[in-house]
Amino acid sequence: MRTLTVELGPRAYPIHIGAGLLCRPELLEPALGKGPVAVVTNTTVGPLYLPTLRETLQAMGREPVVIELPDGEQYKTLAAIEQIVDQLLAHGCDRSTTLLALGGGVVGDITGFAASVYQRGVPFVQIPTTLLAQVDSSVGGKTGVNHPRGKNMIGTFYQPRAVLIDTDTLKTLPEREYRSGIAEVIKYGLIVDQGFFNYLEDNMDALLAQEPGVLAHVIEQSCADKAWVVAKDETEGGLRAILNLGHTFGHAIEAATGYGTYLHGEAVAIGMAMAADLSRRLDLLRESEQSAIYRLIKRAGLPTAAPALPVADYLRYMRVDKKAQEGRMRFVLLTAIGEATITGDVPEAAVIEAIQSHMEGR
Numbered sequence: 332m333r334t335l336t337v338e339l340g341p342r343a344y345p346i347h348i349g350a351g352l353l354c355r356p357e358l359l360e361p362a363l364g365k366g367p368v369a370v371v372t373n374t375t376v377g378p379l380y381l382p383t384l385r386e387t388l389q390a391m392g393r394e395p396v397v398i399e400l401p402d403g404e405q406y407k408t409l410a411a412i413e414q415i416v417d418q419l420l421a422h423g424c425d426r427s428t429t430l431l432a433l434g435g436g437v438v439g440d441i442t443g444f445a446a447s448v449y450q451r452g453v454p455f456v457q458i459p460t461t462l463l464a465q466v467d468s469s470v471g472g473k474t475g476v477n478h479p480r481g482k483n484m485i486g487t488f489y490q491p492r493a494v495l496i497d498t499d500t501l502k503t504l505p506e507r508e509y510r511s512g513i514a515e516v517i518k519y520g521l522i523v524d525q526g527f528f529n530y531l532e533d534n535m536d537a538l539l540a541q542e543p544g545v546l547a548h549v550i551e552q553s554c555a556d557k558a559w560v561v562a563k564d565e566t567e568g569g570l571r572a573i574l575n576l577g578h579t580f581g582h583a584i585e586a587a588t589g590y591g592t593y594l595h596g597e598a599v600a601i602g603m604a605m606a607a608d609l610s611r612r613l614d615l616l617r618e619s620e621q622s623a624i625y626r627l628i629k630r631a632g633l634p635t636a637a638p639a640l641p642v643a644d645y646l647r648y649m650r651v652d653k654k655a656q657e658g659r660m661r662f663v664l665l666t667a668i669g670e671a672t673i674t675g676d677v678p679e680a681a682v683i684e685a686i687q688s689h690m691e692g693r
């Protein structure tokens with residue numbers, strides 16, 4: 332097992348990474364308050380991993396309240412928050428309650444948001460069970476839900492007390508979901524870690540085969556890269572926005588297709604291809620590096636072609652992106668593999684070309 336720390340002063344917390352961690356009460360205990368424990372999960376993950384987590388909690392003398400949400404990005408809405416609050420109140424859960432998020436990024440984002448507003452804030456712990464959640468969403472304290480007009484439009488910055496990554500849970504994850512997580516892994520190589528990008532080029536086949544040593548290194552390096560960025564800029568005053576590489580385009584794809592057609596990582600993969608293309612069009616990135624990026628995305632089995640929607644639809648969703656300032660879209664672009672920059676100085680014509688050149692059927 333390895334433990335990293337997200338260095339946030341009084342809000343610092345550990346990220347424990349290893350096999351079989353769901354059965355380790357001593358890792359969970361320090362993160363729990365004295366009051367009730369409520370596990371939030373969904374109808375897919377609950378049947379798989381709640382029995383083990385429940386046993387671990389019972390061994391500590393804690394019988395959890397269980398809240399099971401429907402499964403799917405389309406349920407990442409304010410209605411889910413209401414459902415959690417209703418059930419917490421029905422079970423008499425007070426301010427000393429700790430919420431445990433057992434599931435992927437959807438359960439994690441919803442639970443974190445519910446924890447941040449329930450009785451003005453109760454502690455929560457992330458127990459991520461998808462690769463994407465283990466390398467990205469469980470770390471850093473972005474919580475929230477979607478709105479029909481835009482992705483993650485309602486939310487908070489609210490850090491968990493601990494992140495418990497049991498790599499064994501990935502054994503039941505569908506392959507498409509696993510590949511989706513690799514998109515966010517590639518992102519770290521692109522924005523801050525050229526050495527990691529090279530490592531992924533050398534080890535992509537082993538990663539796809541879930542070779543344990545490679546998988547453990549990839550999760551740990553991703554969490555370390557994310558924790559480094561978050562520790563420097565917790566609430567996205569500046570630097571943290573680089574974690575959004577590909578997301579201005581990607582979130583537009585998810586929202587425009589009704590949050591159900593493309594997985595988050597798939598939309599981000601397409602978005603990163605568009606961002607690399609835009610960076611090259613603006614003479615920031617070399618063509619050879621753009622090609623290397625496309626190659627790695629494709630080797631991971633991820634898409635680079637976007638749905639053929641009207642460009643106006645893309646732009647409508649992109650304009651509500653949270654990075655926009657004074658009505659101007661801002662983009663995370665690449666100046667090299669491992670170096671990102673954030674700019675609002677991008678001609679709209681270049682953005683449109685970057686979108687259109689990736690449309691399916693072109």
Ligand SMILES: NC(=O)c1ccc[n+]([C@@H]2O[C@H](COP(=O)([O-])OP(=O)(O)OC[C@H]3O[C@@H](n4cnc5c(N)ncnc54)[C@H](O)[C@@H]3O)[C@@H](O)[C@H]2O)c1
Pocket residue numbers: 373375376379402403404407434435436437438440460461462463464467468469470471472473474483500501502503504505508511595596
């Ligand atoms: N807060 C952040 O910093 C952050 C970062 C990245 C992504 N996100 C958000 O995370 C969400 C995507 O997360 P995701 O990719 O984990 O999707 P997800 O939570 O929808 O999980 C994917 C699917 O896998 C199932 N599943 C989860 N664990 C499983 C397991 N071990 N075995 C079998 N099935 C399992 C889920 O039930 C679901 O059907 C998006 O909403 C995205 O916006 C948030």
Ligand SMILES: O=C(O)C(=O)C[C@@H](O)[C@H](O)[C@H](O)COP(=O)(O)O
Pocket residue numbers: 467471473482483515571572574575578653
């Ligand atoms: O942690 C961050 O910061 C990120 O941007 C990570 C992203 O991978 C993630 O998808 C996040 O939810 C996007 O945030 P948003 O602010 O663009 O909604």
Ligand SMILES: [Zn+2]
Pocket residue numbers: 467515578595599
């Ligand atoms: Zn993301």
